[in-house]
Amino acid sequence: MISLISRRPRGGRALAAAVGVVAVFTTLTGPAGPAAADGTPPASAAPRLSVATRTVTLITGHVVRVTDVGGGKKSVDVRRPHGSTGGVRTETVGGDLYVYPDEALPYLAANRLDRRLFDVTSLIEQGYDDQHSTGIPLILGYRGKVAATAPTGTTKVRSLRSVNGASVRAAKKQVRKLWTSVATDAPADRPALRGGLSRIWLDGRVRATLHDSTAQIGAPAAWGSGLDGMGVKVAVLDTGADTHHPDLAGRVSGAVSFVPGESAEDGNGHGTHTASTVGGSGAASEGAEKGVAPGADLLIGKVLADEGYGEDSWVIAGMEWAVGQGAKVVSMSLGGSEPTDGTDPMSQALDRLSESSGALFVVAAGNTGYEASMSAPGTAGSALTVAAVDSEDKLAYFSTTGPRYGDYALKPDIAAPGVDILAAKAGGSADSGWYRTMSGTSMATPHVAGAAAILAQEHPDWSAPQLKDALMSTAKPLPGLTAYQIGAGRADLAASTAATVTATGSAYFGFDAWPHGGPAAVGRTVTYRNSGDSPVTLSLGMTASVAGGPYDVDPGADAGTPAPEGMFALSADSVTVPAHGTGSVTATARPGLGADGRRYLGQISASDASGAVRARTQVGLYREEERHPLDVTLKDRSGKPAPGFVQLQRFGTDADPQIVPVDETGRATVRLRAGTYSALSYLAVAGSHGPDSLGMALMGDPELVMDRGRTLVLDASRTREVTAEVPRRTEDRMLYMNWYRSDGGISTVDSQYLLPSTYDSMFVLPTRKVTRGTFEYETRWRKAYPLLSLSRDGRPVTILGQAGTGFYEGRERMGVVYAGSGAPADYAGLRVKGKAVLVDRSDALTGSQRAEAAADAGAALLIVVNDGPGKLLEYVGTDEGGYSGVPVASVTTREGRPLIERARHGTLRLDVEGVPDSPYVYDLVDPHPGRIPATGLTYRPRASELAVVDMRFHGTTGYPSGEYRWDYRPYRTYAVGFPLRMDMPGTRTDYLSAQPGTSWAEDAITGPGLALESNGALTTYRAGTRVASDWFAPVAHPRNGGGYWWSERQQGFLSFNVQPWTDSGSGHGGTMQDGTAGLDLKVYQDGELVKTSAYASATLWPIPTVPSTYTLDLHAERDAAAYRLSPRTHSVWRVRSEPVTDPLGIDRMALMQLDYGIATDLSGNARGGRQTLRLTGSHLPHAAGAGRVAGATLAVSYDDGRHWRPVRLDRTATGHWTARFDAPHRGFVSLKARTWDDAGNSLAQEVTRAYGLK
Incomplete structure (x- = not known):
């Protein structure tokens, strides 16, 4: 069997303007699986897109993006659907990434939802990612005789009477409607599904095994x-x-x-x-x-x-x-x-x-x-x-x-x-x-x-x-x-x-659960059938032995040891079976005689008078290993009982962690196998900034020893606040808390909780220093100049920017008008053009409808007063994901009611400042290895402890753009974050934590629909240094970057992969995420066309076991109206390749690369006249069969390639070439270059409109 295996509102996706998404990321890593054994390419060798990102929509409507950043690291961002404000837990088990939104956790804990619905890795492997599937196939189970109707957002495929269910397909664009139609407001410890549903499974894929x-x-x-x-x-x-x-x-x-x-x-x-x-x-x-x-x-x-x-x-x-x-x-x-x-x-x-x-x-x-x-x-x-x-x-x-x-x-x-x-x-x-x-x-x-x-x-x-x-x-x-x-x-x-004689095939005595309070003896009937014409007397014998311990801990323990005397017995040592009849005996097991945590297997043999065995019956029993009760108590910051969840991961196993729901009493009891555990809980608590402040408390025990019954009290009143202080004015654009625990073996928990913007405080419960394995607590901040600030009479007004909001740029004093609930009719007779509008929130309107009405009325700013306790966060963007037509912020009821009273009397003026693009960013991490301390939780980095990065974003005004930087500690595989909007072109100064063990990876997106993405390689910065970083700078051309798969050869097959739109940034790789770019790749093997592809990647299998020459011919084209530079490229690689003799060996292909160095402004234009361009030829790093770079040529064109002019190249001492030539003061420069080595590898490349002239 083959195993189943906007300061100017614009169109396009809305980027987070502030931290408006909550996500918890828990990583559990286990050992890697074996390589394919049948000679076929492993899954990772399947034809790969050069795109490094895969997107998966979950049943809750959350959209998960997973991006390779190189070095075995991946970045993850979870984009919430409209109306969702809960957290998201992520786990990695056996290499599979699971993403669990908090709103789904009660249903998972109650076995109402199939865990596979949240297995992101498997969903991608099965072709259920968004690039390959527009729907989610589901199997619905129904209670009793409820009619198997299709819920909202789904289409019924067929009834499945054998499981009292139906198969349906949920359209991903409508899946949030499905989720809200079946999820209920029942208590977390007693979740129920609407519509008569008993359970929802993924209609998973099976394979011909x-x-x-x-x-x-x-x-x-x-x-x-x-x-x-x-x-x-x-x-x-x-x-x-x-x-x-x-x-x-x-x-x-x-x-x-x-x-x-x-x-x-x-x-x-x-x-x-x-x-x-x-x-x-x-x-x-x-x-x-x-x-x-x-x-x-x-x-x-x-x-x-x-x-x-x-x-x-x-x-x-x-x-x-x-x-x-x-x-x-x-x-x-x-x-x-x-x-x-x-x-x-x-x-x-x-x-x-x-x-x-x-x-x-x-x-x-x-x-x-x-x-x-x-x-x-x-x-x-x-x-x-x-x-x-x-x-x-x-x-x-x-x-x-x-x-x-x-x-x-x-x-x-x-x-x-x-x-x-x-x-x-x-x-x-x-x-x-x-x-x-x-x-x-x-x-x-x-x-x-x-x-x-x-x-x-x-x-x-x-x-x-x-x-x-x-x-x-x-x-x-x-x-x-x-x-x-x-x-x-x-x-x-x-x-x-x-x-003529047959017997019961197998008899399982069952699972004897700890504390072994079941019956002292368990009986099973073994039946013998005689289809012959004469009675048969059978002598019976029974043997049994230990088959091992728990399969996930010690599978070979005591294997082969005979079972204790008397543990297994038969009611008779013989049985006579009549002709065409049956006879039976009772086989008995006494579990109490067995050892804890052991599997027992045995056989009952039935022999005739000659001693010949006529039939055999297999028997088995499992006696569960030692278990102990853990009494869990959760308390809030006032010391009162609080509901929530506690995650438990046992050392010595890579099994899924156990999630324990805690009800309104703040108590729960769970039965655990003896051993050492990591216990972790995230609890929403009162914040430290007033009555409407909300905080997150991380509490746990990284070394909970279950050698007897234990009590775990996680009391938020004993927590300490975590903060960071920097010398310049900032607000928090992103906060997350991280818990890492490893036993030094296969059990690892890497948990990240990304706080939403409704939270303004973080607290941690101090822990003891661990005595085994590794533990680290880390806090992450992204701080920047406030996007929007309001003040009244010199006193700041606490606001919260809404998800999908448009942006305001400038500084002015605005009059404020009160417009009721903000419905279109409420604006009748009001003069709001160029003013701020104050409205009450109500269920009668969505956030987007309120924003649209304010924009249509000409308001310059919309302020929504919450109608309930705490802070308000709503989605106010368009249905297509674009920004709202007016900036939108919320205020609490406590702060908003006095503003409404002043606005009603026409006397309210607010000082408004908007800075959509912060001139600086602080990306900070503060790790605490070994334990969570009781002191030292305020991070005040000195300038000498930070690295400074001068960011230059090149591009064309008029399209949405975004950028984010992920942090990695040595243990981390998956890092969490999401892109924050950034106008391009522009500059910014970034300050980064640079302590030992911290590295960073960055990503930038721009263009129509945010389709152009540039990924940076994993980078480690040295404290006290200053470096420059350019994004989307000319010349964009096909080139391998550090955050993507390399072109490689393994035994029997090889794969090519190039990023078509890589900018000049060091280690970058650039792709078009929406597939709108036209790509045409042809692969030749010793002159014969063997592969064509509409992507910039291809896999060949099988391949000759002799040295061969491969030619890759890639044409790439994109919309010249949207991308004025590099709208077309043509590249031809020639590469020699030797067979790989090691079955597990991987040779990187000696593909050559070209780099172009030209000084331009942020719009991609160089001053006309004398040009100085640096040309560099190189190979993929550590490539097999790479020779010495032997030469290069260059030609330029000012008419998009109709006429070419050769340019002299001067080789420098550092191995580069320098070209000097004269160019006009307008138009574009196209480039045609070639480089080769002395081993027969080469690259010829033509880039139309490589950069502009002014």
């Missing part, structure tokens, strides 16, 4: 007995089937596709392979390669697309169709991407359909090769789940092993050959071959499905459980392999068809 192999399972013996599956319907749910293949011609009685827009024909090959293994005729090989049950009646259900993936709902619909067609056996060589405990929709559907129809579902175990990683639907209790062995009956390295996630139940159930299986090839021919080999549990599964069909032919009255028991109890045990690896053993069809 014979001569010698049929003999290996004993099929020829069954054929010799006249059994071939005749009359038995077998449904194969896969990628469809090539019904024109000789082996399947005339073998398929029905075929239906559940994949939208695709027929049931197989465009992948996986389904044809599995279908022929079940019941192919072998006609193309004169019968030699026939399937296990060549007489079975095949039904083909296409539930996986030609690309090899499907959605959960397609699979469920296929299962419902299969049983509706009368299938006795259903073969499913597919599975999901997440381990489950069998309570997921696919597993539930399978269990219900099997029970109602009597069909046996045979399902692949999966190809992860890991313990406890089995996914749906193989985790269903009714499924016959199949592992894979090779031709020598050794466990296939890729075969997923048990136990089942969560409850440690026995899985898989059986094994079959799954390595190098020869079967029908879709689209095959006599010339190209009719057969192909494939490996996976996908290949093992149809062997067992075919065996089940033959057994069903032999015993047409047998139910699905009887078929499953028969196949399991007669399977061949394999030495050295346990039931968690191969179930009952390798399928033995010869034994199964010859057997």
Whole structure:
């Protein structure tokens, strides 16, 4: 199985003018997964866009952007939907990034929402990111007999009766409407969904996971007995089937596709392979390669697309169709991407359909090769789940092993050959071959499905459980392999068809939970069936041993140690089974005799009078490890009980953290495994700036030892305030608090909470110094000159800029007019043009409607008085995401009522100052390693402790722009922030913290729709230094920057990647995010065209294992009306490449680069006359096969390339070339340059209108 795997309001996206988004970022890092084992390129080697950013819209409407910044670091920003003000938690587990908005946390904790809906990494991998999907596919579960109607914002796809649900698709542009229509105002500890919904799942994607192999399972013996599956319907749910293949011609009685827009024909090959293994005729090989049950009646259900993936709902619909067609056996060589405990929709559907129809579902175990990683639907209790062995009956390295996630139940159930299986090839021919080999549990599964069909032919009255028991109890045990690896053993069809005695296949005694207060003895009935004509007396024996410890902590503990005497027993040592009857015994387990935290596996053998074993039953039990109660108490800054959440992460595991909800009593109790934990809580509390002030308290214990029952009191009255002081006038544009904890192994928590602008205070609870691992608390500030300031009679008025607000520039004293609730009718008869308008907030109008009415009336400023306690933050921009047509700020009720009284009497004047572009920024971080101290929490950096960066933003006036800088500590993979608006062109002076261990990465965006993005490389600054940084400066041209994937070669494949619009800034890489730029890439291999792409990236696979020469020809073009400079470029790279001999080796390609140095103003214009241009030729850093840069040429044009003039180049001592030439005083300079090395690598590049002249 292939695993499932505005001071001048403008159009465009509104950038945050102040901190208007709350986000909590928690990073949990674990070990990296293995490389691909089948010789195909890993996911990271798939054709990559040169764009470094991926965007994902969540079910709550939050938009997550993840950007590679190089060096293994990524930046994350979460953009909230209109109306959302809560926080966002982010976790990284096993390399996957999860983003959890606070408003979804209660539903996640109550199991109302599928966690996969917030797995950003997986959503991207499945093609559900915004670049590839306009909707979110969902499966809705309904309570009782509620009609399965589609909620607001969704379109119903199909009903799914087997799970009492429906599949729907939520349009991303409408998904916030969906969320608000199903979410309720119920208490956080008792969340409920509206519309009769019980749960919402992601309709996740599943993926498609014979001569010698049929003999290996004993099929020829069954054929010799006249059994071939005749009359038995077998449904194969896969990628469809090539019904024109000789082996399947005339073998398929029905075929239906559940994949939208695709027929049931197989465009992948996986389904044809599995279908022929079940019941192919072998006609193309004169019968030699026939399937296990060549007489079975095949039904083909296409539930996986030609690309090899499907959605959960397609699979469920296929299962419902299969049983509706009368299938006795259903073969499913597919599975999901997440381990489950069998309570997921696919597993539930399978269990219900099997029970109602009597069909046996045979399902692949999966190809992860890991313990406890089995996914749906193989985790269903009714499924016959199949592992894979090779031709020598050794466990296939890729075969997923048990136990089942969560409850440690026995899985898989059986094994079959799954390595190098020869079967029908879709689209095959006599010339190209009719057969192909494939490996996976996908290949093992149809062997067992075919065996089940033959057994069903032999015993047409047998139910699905009887078929499953028969196949399991007669399977061949394999030495050295346990039931968690191969179930009952390798399928033995010869034994199964010859057997007259069968037994219960497996008996699980269950999960004995700590503190082990369950029954002293647990019994399970084991039933023996005799289909023979004579009674049979069976001697019974039972053995058991330790199979290991918890799968996530110590999986191999005490493995092989015999179970204690008396722990497992049988009610009788023999049983007589009458002819055509049944007999039973009770198997008993006494969990109390076992060791805590141990898995036990065993086997019951039934032997006849000759001593021959006639049937076997697998048994198992898990005795949970030590657990202790943790009593949690949350208190606010007044010492009163407070509701909230506490996150707990246990050391020694990379499992998901546990989120504990705390109700209005401020108390909660949770049962925890013994060990050491990181406990963390973020609690909204009263701030330090008056009655309407709001603060955030970070509280926790980085080293909570659970060796007995414990009490954790997180009391905000004991917290200390965290502040920063700088010498110049500023306001906080962004604040976040960071908690990092690592045990030195696989358990790591990196949690960041980004405060919204409604919060003005930060508090922390001091901690003890940790004694093991690493801990650090860090505070982050971005400070700048206030965007908007109001004062009355010399006294400042406390305001809060609203999300999406337009901007005011200047300084003046304004008259103020009161306009009621701010509806259009309220402006009748009022003279507000050029004045400030004061209005009351009400639910009758949205923030955007109030802003629009004020702008239409000609107001210069809108001030909204809150109608409730605290500060008001609303979205006031346009529906399209643009800025409001008037600047909008809010004031509290306490401060606003006196203003209204003065305005009513026409005597109110306000002094207004607006500075949209701050002349300076302070980007500050203050880390505290080892503990959170009780003192020293006010950060006052000296000038000598900061680095100064002179920022120059080049560009064209008239388009929105933005910029942000992310901070990184040594441990951090993901850093949080969001772009803040910045007019371009412009300059600014930035002051950065530069303590050891702190580095920075920056990003700038501009142009129509903010489409042009420039990413900077990860940079470390030295304290006390001053440097310059230019953004969007000429010459923009194709060049690799530090924040993107390099062009690389690995064994068997290579990938090219270039950023088409890189500016002259050091380490920058530039791309167009909206796809409006025209890109045409052609790749030649030794002169032959092998790849074309509409992106500036491409992957070649396979590639020759000999030295080759590659030529990349890239044409890039963008809108010349929006981008007056570099509207067109043409680049041709020639690069030599040697094979990579190390299977794990990665060689960077020796692509050459050109850099152009020309002094221009901020609009990109150089003064006409004598020009001095510096030209530099280089390679990608650390490139394999790079030679010495040997030469360069340059030509210039003043008519967009119609005529070119060669320019003399003088080589400098530093390896650059200097060009001097005369140019006119208007127009543009186009450049045509070439550079080469002495190893055969070169680059020729032409840039139209590289820079302007004045």
